Amino acid sequence: MKLILLLLTALTSLVYTQPMCDPETLCANTQPGLSEADITAYPEPIVTPLQVDVELLYDRWYYQLNGTVQVFDAPGGRLIRTIDPGFNFITALGTQPGWVRINDTEWIRSDTASDSSGGVSYFTGVLLPEEKPPYLTAWALINQYPSRVPGGNPSESNPLVYRYTRLNLYASTVVDGEIWYQIGVDAWTHQHHVARIIPLERPVEVDTDRWISIDLYEQVLIAYQDDRPIFATLISSGRSIWPTNEGLYHIYFRRTRKDMSGGVVGDDYYFLEEVPWTMFFDEGRALHGAYWHDGFGYRRSHGCVNLSITDAHWLYMWVAEEMGTLVSADKEAGPAVFVYSSGDYK
Structure with a gap:
């Protein structure tokens, strides 16, 4: 609250x-x-709301793993590794009766995973008008x-x-x-x-033409071109025990898909395969799409800034246009990310 x-x-x-x-x-x-x-x-x-690209939402087949999962080299084949229990999601390459193919030569039993593709969010953010509207939007x-x-x-x-x-x-x-x-x-x-949606005047420390503000209180992200807000959406930032830190940052590393993991096995361990439209801005914290929940507007991450896949794609391509490449070759100095709180989140 x-x-x-x-x-x-x-x-x-x-x-x-x-x-x-x-x-x-x-x-x-x-x-x-x-x-x-x-x-x-x-x-x-x-x-103007962004249009949902259904093909973009379902270009992967998402599964949530249930408990400890054994991985085999073929259906009924040799055990080659074990995935620890936690908040774990993988992308499947295919299925056959009783089995799910998770990599080229890796299979898991179908009773150890649940198809979660139906939970992908259809939420989208909005393009903002050039002229200031008469009332705040929410x-x-x-x-x-x-x-x-x-x-x-x-x-x-x-x-x-x-x-x-x-x-x-x-x-x-x-x-x-x-x-x-x-x-x-x-x-x-x-x-x-x-x-x-509460646009800001450009903070004096922001040093890029394109920049992003993240209001941790409202759980709202806004993208700006110079001094004009052009896009806004709901996010899910880090919970109090895994906070998204306030401050000024810059996007420094981008990938269209990135595996993510963290936490402690037996406690808060997680593994998320092929997280889409990922842009790192504060050490291991990134802006990225989330295919595993539809809880935008509330804090729920391990410190990253979760967006719907549609919104993450729009933001990623907007940054890529500015940087001139689809992915970063190495570390780069990208658009500024200004993280702040307009109130006390309880």
Whole structure:
């Protein structure tokens, strides 16, 4: 859960602003927020979602391994190695009854793995307009019935808002120290239930034309060309025990696919085969696609910045265009990555 301790703690570098609670007007009004006429003039965010490329999502056959897995040189053949238990995913080359082929000469029993391809996320980020929109854009983080008034109970008289729905935040007010956002006519949602797109002015330390901001509080990434935000999406950054560190970094190593592993066997061990569209920026931490979850908008990684495959591909190709190569030959000085928190994530 997210908790803002001070009402709208200053982000003096925000590019987009929004109507906020004015104690002399909005907060004192028994019916705060914008009118139906104002809302119907801008019923949806003025953004363009990326199109899902289904072939890109399913260009690999993903399996999750179950427990300790023995690897053989052929179906029913010789045992050649063992994969330790953990959070393990592999890409399969093919199957035959009772067996899954995981490499050219490596097979595992089919009862030791589960096809996880159906769990690949269809979520996509958005291209941002050249002109500043009239309201902040946000994503719904949960399925929810908005409340009819700030601080009220969910009301089934309002249409159900599904997770990942793009929303305008028309106004805000404070109830019991927490912020409520107006997302429609007689429709309000709690601050914990949305993730806002909040573009920044370029920090003085950013030294590249193309750069990326990552807001750990909102769990939102924004890509910029010079001073203009052009793309935004939800991410999943590192959990508190494996944090994504705040600071200024640069993308220094890129691969279209990269195996990743870490942790301790018997505790938090993981192995992820062929992680797509991988760009390292802080030691072993990378921006990359995630085929193993659809939990964007919440912290859940071992320190990397997870994106949907569609978003990771877009971002990777945008960086590749700037660098002039599809992959880095060695270490390189790529676009800046500015990691910060606009609030206290709880």
